[in-house]
Amino acid sequence: MPAPYPYGETVRIIRTGASPGRDPRGQPLPGPDESFDVKGCVITPRAETPSVGGDQQQARDTVIVGWTVYAPAGTALRTTDRVRIRGVVCDITGEPGDWGRSPFTGTSGPVQFAADRVTG
Structure with missing residues (x-):
């Protein structure tokens, strides 16, 4: 199945494997x-x-803290996963949100998640 956004980007999901x-x-x-x-x-x-x-605030404007990612429908993510975006490893913050199926078109929506840069 082709990606839903033909000019979208590829991200790498990093998941800790089963405990040995x-x-x-x-x-x-x-x-x-x-x-x-x-x-x-x-x-x-x-x-x-x-x-x-x-x-x-201290005379600062808006600060970029990470990314919001819209992944193709059905992408299986866990809150414990990490993601590499544009070479930067990020934590998935919070629960990934599945937009479900549109009542207007019947098509499945994206899986949305927040990615915060890993520091320290």
Whole structure:
């Protein structure tokens, strides 16, 4: 099935694989990363405007904090996934939202998620 946005971008989803066992304290060990590409995504900058008069404003304008991504319908994402966008690794923030099926056209909508740059 072709990507819904012919000029969309490809992002790479990075997912922690199954645990190979447990550490000496009984905690699960992280498995090796698994990854796959999602083609035909629309990527838009996501901005945050500090509160007027708040501590964070300090004569600053809107700050870009990450991206909003619209992935093709049916893209299976987890809140624990990471995503590489334009070479930058980001965390998926919050629950990915499935737009479902349009009552007007019957077509499936995108899966929308927020991606924040990983720092530190």
